[in-house]
Amino acid sequence: MLRKKGWLGLLMTAVLLLGACSQGGGAATTGTNGSDSSSTDASGNEASGELAPAKLKIVLYGDESNRMKELAKTEFYDRIKQEINAEVEFQFLPWTEYAGGKTDLMLSTGEDFATYTDANYMVKSVAKGLYADLTPYAEATADLSQTVDEASFKAFQLGGKQYAIPVGNKPNSAEFYSVLIRQDLLEEVGMSEVTSLAQLEEYYDKVHAAHPELIGYAGVDARRMLLYDYTDRNLYWQNDFVALDEAAQDDQIINWFESEDFKNYAKLMRGWYEKGIIPKYAATNVPQLQSDWNSGKAMFWAGTAARPFEGAATISQAVPDAKLVNYFLGEGRPKISRGTYSTAFFVSSAAKDPERYVMFFNLLQKDQELYDLFAYGIQGTDYTLDENDRITRLTTDSLIPDWLLMNKNFMRFDNSVPDDFIADYKAWDDDAIISKGAGFNFDNTPVKNEETKLNGVLTEYLAPIGSGFVDYETGYPKALDRLKAAGIDKYIAEYQKQFSAWYAEQHQ
Amino acid sequence: MPKAENKGLLIFFYLCIAVFSVICFAPFVLAVSGSLSTESRIAAEGYSFWPRGFSLETYQFLFGSKMEQIVRAYAVSLTVTVLGTVSAVLVTTAYAYVVSVKSFRFRNVFAFFAYFTMLFSGGTLPWYLLSTKYYHLDDKLIGLIAPYLLSVFLMFLMTNYFRSIPHEIVESAQIDGAGHFRIFVRIMLPLGRVGVVTISLFYALQYWNDFYLPLMLVTDERLYTIQYLMYTMMANIQFLASGNAAQVGGAIIAPPLETAKMAMTCLTVLPIAILYPFLQGFFVKGIVVGSVKG
8 A cells, every 4th residue: 555655656756757857848949949040040140131030028017008009019019020120029017016926926937028127126136147137238229328328327237247228318316305396385375485494384384274174295204305404414315224425425324213314304204293294194094195195185295307297297187277396495415316217127037039128128219219109109190299399199098108218318298398397307417416326236135134124113113203103202212122123233234334345346 | 582672682783784784885885986976076075975076987988998808808707707616616526525435545645635735835936837837827718717726625615515415315326326426416416505506606706806817827918807907907006106116217107097996896896796695695504504514
């Protein structure tokens, strides 16, 4: 009986193994076939001057619109085929799968595809060998590197190798350092501008008296916009725990939660919370804040260069005459930029033809004509241009998401955006400097456990203090204990070590 | 027990249940009313139990722009649910029968095989590899059905049910010359009807509500189910609202209209809401019988 069972087990294992081998063998043979054909094509390529046919799979996140579906099968398909002889298939995944979830599975199981990434996800995935090294294909980005900032490329390099190709080039310095004010409300209460915290609070008081149903700030994090009031340093955050002082020319990192600045900031926020500038429900329902802002029920928000017109489009559904203007609550500190890219595309390490993917990325930012095609569609069918080159879109369907492509060299504005907005927008980055930490990517492997615990402490203890829900004096001692217990010292030391090494390398 | 006291207690219980049902029902009413309101009033004033500015615009919009997609997704959902439930019930009851036959020497081995998977599983990555690389379930209708064919819990539920059927019936059938197949089809299935309906309902709910399999295995939008459409919409909104979007270069994407979300919810819930009351009777009975005799 026992022996029988043993034989049965052995048999089953053998069958499984055989199955696996035959499958693997199949994959291996196709693999070699693939490389064979590509090598012969490469030689044939020189003779005929044409590229061998290739198949590319581009994963995008969000909803696929009907128009995108149509174009992906017709004009996009034809045009890409004509340009780089590749058949591109677009696959849309829900945003929850971004930098994890199914994307992780697809990478780990060796699928042939490309999609976009951020630096964090890049560091993690490169450590597992999941991204293809794109350094050898620099030539394929010839057009793109003309229109995308050089610093953006550096942000996606690790150990001197290029692991993702940045796309987009838009003014984005000082993201969330300005206050985005509802100018229509500001004027309604007889004010004209907001240049200090005192004026911001005056604005709140006056509007609150006139419209008690409105909430003040539609957010819980104001450490950037309030910077001018609680510190003299020009802080720029690397992540939730670590900041840099951009005014100092050194490699010192700042342990944000243990700094005097955090204390002062938390007290300011406590004041806002008690005063009602941040609504009481914010502690438990953060998403509600954004919908309140979108439906015109908030007085101000954190600003970015593009928000005055991007945000206006959303708000105007509920409040047709809403007008949005960016203000800084202080001056004299240069705006900091992380680089002007929107995002960056990587190629999975299992891809058969990484170069062709890179050629595709190049098309996205190659010239005005292709940009118009991918972002806006077909002229006459999807959009029209007037004599000032202002765009009127005839469909609300988004194609390849335009936030992703957004490049100041090519982007078009519609009629509702005043000229001075555009001028402001284009000049936004003029006096900006690139962060001294731009291009540094922290490898969290040595402090992975600490990081997980710290994130727990952050959500449970520090975020509520930082947003003013909990008083600093009563809440901080316990939070600090937890922070220490979670290993903040080790984390900061490791961060400092890596950053110093990297910084020294940059300044040789 | 005096009658009056009994009556008072009864009224109290009914009141409790009434309050509870109202609480359960409220979100649904909000969704229906939201889907029938105009977008601008919802944005300005928020939800209410009575539609604000009654209009069918949202449904017209949904059916206008996404009609094809919704109808197709409905068709896929229905096909998967019907085919899936029927096949899953067949597989489950057959397995359960095998495990319940006392004269079958290896029945405990099979029971253990099934039980083992309740305790240990290979994890998502091996599962995904197996499904896509070896079984090639990706982008096929069968991929939405096969992974759920055998729920071990329901299999054991069914086994217990079969065991509760008096062995003498089976014996007399055997004496009359019936084989296992005939016993299973002619005796066990009809006598285990309540159990079968119970697990059918569980399976039907599972297939109807599932969005995980389409998420993992389907890229072809012709195979999207209605729940997956719904999930994508909600997932995108939540991601954008959570602030993670800031990492992706400050992406601002106009979220879908509030009313559209609600209309989608109604469209997804409706069939289940209609079907449920009719099946509920079986459902309760099945669970009770299974638990007492198990």
